[in-house]
């Protein structure tokens with residue numbers, strides 16, 4: 001399996017190679033989880049970086065190789081907009097692959113952003129608890145995350161109180177207009193995942209990538225707070241995002 005939990009970073013020539021390797025990791029993880037437990041649970045992020053990966057999910061061979069009927073799709077975060085809004089992370093996934101794979105609708109656990117941050121967060125937390133059962137925190141098989149230039153991940157932003165949440169699974173995020181309010185999984189949920197896959201592409205991410213992976217100030221960036229307790233975290237980056245790394249393991 002590419003990007004095993006104990007392989008902290010893989011550097012790819014470009015976003016296309018990164019996306020294809022991520023699709024392979026996803027497929028391998030899905031196959032293993034369905035074989036072992038009869039289902040595969042994944043939480044997706046939004047943004048531009050995973051767009052190509054998501055279109056690969058909707059294309060041959062990935063469309064055929066993943067057992068979508070046993071796959072449950074969640075989101076790491078969402079904007080507080082309707083599911084057909086151009087800014088919706090749900091719409092990003094629908095347009096890229098959800099509309100072209102065969103999946104029971106109950107396997108798609110959309111965050112209902114149109115309800116507003118507070119209600120959407122409550123409803124999503126309820127959905128997660130109903131699905132995963134009574135454990136204190138759910139264990140997602142895979143969570144795909146990005147990292148903003150400021151080091152945010154999901155909708156956990158630098159300096160926000162959300163970073164200190166220790167009991168809730170989902171939080172509302174209130175941002176100053178024109179930014180959209182959001183809903184986000186909390187750090188305890190991210191850090192319970194069996195596997196976290198970060199995707200970072202482009203020169204603009206070089207600082208946050210090097211700070212989180214090699215710097216001693218990684219903890220200033222929320223992405224640096226994601227250290228799964230039992231699972232693994234792997235960064236798939238392209239050469240530009242890795243240009244400040246001192247120890248490169250080129251792929």
Ligand code: 6PG
Nearest residue numbers: 045046047048049146147148154
């Ligand atoms: C979102 C994402 C967010 C994203 C980063 C990186 O809803 O916007 O979940 O956390 O992963 O902002 O975004 P890019 O991939 O566009 O750089």
